[in-house]
Amino acid sequence: MTSSVIRVDDLSASYQKNKVLNDVSFEVKEGTITAIVGPNGAGKSTLIKTMLGLHPKLTGNVRFWGSPFKTAKKKIGYVPQRGSVDWDFPTDALDVVTMGLYGKIGWFRLPSKKDKEKAMNALKKMGMEAYAHRQISQLSGGQQQRVFLARALAQDAELYFMDEPLAGVDASTEKAIMTILKELKSNGKTVLVVHHDLQTVPEYFDHVLFLNKTVYAHGQTEEVFTTDNIARTYGGDMQWVGKGDQYVIQSSSH
Amino acid sequence: MLSNLLHINTLWVMASTMILGIAAGGIGCLAYWKRQNLMSDALSHAALPGVVVAFLIIQEKNLLLLVIGAALSALLGAFFIQWFSNASRITEDTAMGMTLSVFYGVGVMLLAIANRSPGGNQSGLNNFIYGQAAAMVRSDVITMIALASIVILIIFLAFKEWKLFLFDANFAKGVGMSIRGMNVLYTIVLVTTIVIGIQAVGVILMAAMLIIPAVSARYWTHSFKMMILLSSAIGGLAGAFGTWVSSTGSGLPTGPFIVLTSSAVFILSLLFGKEKGIIINFIQFKMQQRASQKKHPLAAEKGGSQ
Incomplete structure (x- = not known):
């Protein structure tokens, strides 16, 4: 019997005049790894940001382990989109990963040797120990993504939100990230991932949430990951073509 | 005897x-990574009416009170900039330019x-435009050193927090930092530095004390x-020179x-700086x-094209 980690009720949010989330409700069980999929502008990132209090909500309620974000935030890790920060900032990979420990280190205190070791271990897990003292502006996109993942690992949270961690990374980085996600899952952690590549959904995720301003379908991948749900979420002008094991999405409007 | 006295005063x-320059250089780095260099310029100009109004009210040149007036009017300027850019379609840089x-x-x-007004033209208020450090008396100097020291202390004590806040504010919020609190603290520290500096440097050039050292330093380090x-x-x-x-x-x-001194340092940094300085780039x-x-x-002889 697994318990519910996240419970979202009737969540709505907007950007200026545009309502981007409308009555979103769902529950996430502990130890699952969920893909949030939907077309561009479906509100995937906004959903995460609103749940984490980074974007104001219009209505609705979000609970983590039955309590509001404020009391639960120490147990929540967030991996933002790679483009959300300025990689020209003068710091190195190890330093960024150490930032994941700031909440535990406490204010106005400098990271100890032990903290640095913890950060180094997180980097090692992502196969990045050789780049620990590399300037972050000199890392490739995939390496930057690994650094972000390592920072979240260093946080040692129970629940992770990741915003497109696999966007624009090469095959080896994708593999490294997915290995870590599976490891998190086997350690009983819960992971929500904004994902854009439908082809890899059945392989990587045990749950799927179809989002296009509101929830179109949500459940175990083998049950809800159907052509029907995809077509409904992505709109009528999308064609869903299955080629054996391979899936190809075609859109007529571009 | 007299030259000796003058000398001591100059040293003070x-x-x-110098301590103002240290504080301004430090906060300038924060402004640089907050991408708010123009903001410091807007705020220092916005401080001027506060200085004059404070003088008109108290009718004497007490630096601490003038500085409080300056701070209030700079904060009012900051509030207008925020309000205009949030509540209307005016963008932030336009709001800053207007303010x-x-x-x-x-x-x-x-x-x-x-x-x-009687006694007004002897007040030295004009010094607030271009800056006249020599016009400062002992109590002015003490006020300046005390406030600048507090600013420096805040920058260095919360060094780790500033770094996270400037690099990734969203993540900072996730680990329990109050972003609103940091923004308020940042504005207070910035305005304090500006207002204690305007008598010595002037409202027009104060922003240069914040901007130029930071961009110069950028050419030398990756930390x-x-x-x-x-x-x-x-x-x-x-500041001292x-x-x-x-x-x-x-x-x-x-x-x-x-400003000319720090500009000279900037030009040296731009040319010889070890991180992307023009000459180093060329040599590399x-x-x-x-x-x-x-x-x-062979490829080189053919022009290097593949």
């Missing part, structure tokens, strides 16, 4: 502009009125800590000399070119 003033010119215009107008330390050092050096030069002639304004490019020509002599 130099010490105060800067309107507040400065009002300030100059009030200054004309204050100068006509945030080093950048703050270096920027503070450059600011302190420029500029004051010394301006004190050699009578009535020379301080601000321009401080040439070395790479030579190395690849050695590896592929």
Whole structure:
């Protein structure tokens, strides 16, 4: 019997005049790894940001382990989109990963040797120990993504939100990230991932949430990951073509 | 005897502009990574009407009270900028440009009125435009050093917090930091630095004390800590040296000399800086070119195209 980690009720949010989330409700069980999929502008990132209090909500309620974000935030890790920060900032990979420990280190205190070791271990897990003292502006996109993942690992949270961690990374980085996600899952952690590549959904995720301003379908991948749900979420002008094991999405409007 | 006294006074003033330069260099780094360089310019111009209004009310030149007036009007400027850019379709840079010119215009107008009032033209209020460190008396110096020291302390004590806040504010919020609180603290520290500096440097050039050391430091280091330390050092050096030069002639304004000193450091950094300085960049490019020509002599002869 697994318990519910996240419970979202009737969540709505907007950007200026545009309502981007409308009555979103769902529950996430502990130890699952969920893909949030939907077309561009479906509100995937906004959903995460609103749940984490980074974007104001219009209505609705979000609970983590039955309590509001404020009391639960120490147990929540967030991996933002790679483009959300300025990689020209003068710091190195190890330093960024150490930032994941700031909440535990406490204010106005400098990271100890032990903290640095913890950060180094997180980097090692992502196969990045050789780049620990590399300037972050000199890392490739995939390496930057690994650094972000390592920072979240260093946080040692129970629940992770990741915003497109696999966007624009090469095959080896994708593999490294997915290995870590599976490891998190086997350690009983819960992971929500904004994902854009439908082809890899059945392989990587045990749950799927179809989002296009509101929830179109949500459940175990083998049950809800159907052509029907995809077509409904992505709109009528999308064609869903299955080629054996391979899936190809075609859109007529571009 | 008299020259000795003058000398001691100059030393005091130099010490105060040096510590001001250190504070401004440090906070300038924060402003640089907050991408708010123009903001400091807008706020220093916005401080002028506050200085004059405070003088008109108290009718004497007490630096601490004038500084409080300056801070209030700079904060009012900051509030207008925030409000305009949030509540209307005006973008932030437009709001800053408007606030800067309107507040400065009002300030100059009030200054004309204050100068006509009895005792007004001896008040030295004009010094607030271009800066006159030599006009500072002992109590001014003490006020300046005390406030600048607090600013420096806040920057260095919360160094780790500033770094996270500037690099990734969303993540900072996730680990329990109050972003609103940090923004308020940042504005307070920025405004404090600006208002204690305007008598010595002037409202027009104050922003240069914040911006130039930070961009100069950027050419030498890849570490945030080093950048703050270096920027503070450059600011302190420029403050002291500029004051010394301006004190050699009578009535020379301080601000321009401080700015010229730090600009000289900037030009040196731009040329020789080890991180993407122009000359280093060129040498590295040439070395790479030579190395690849050695590896592929034929390709190089053909023009290097594959």
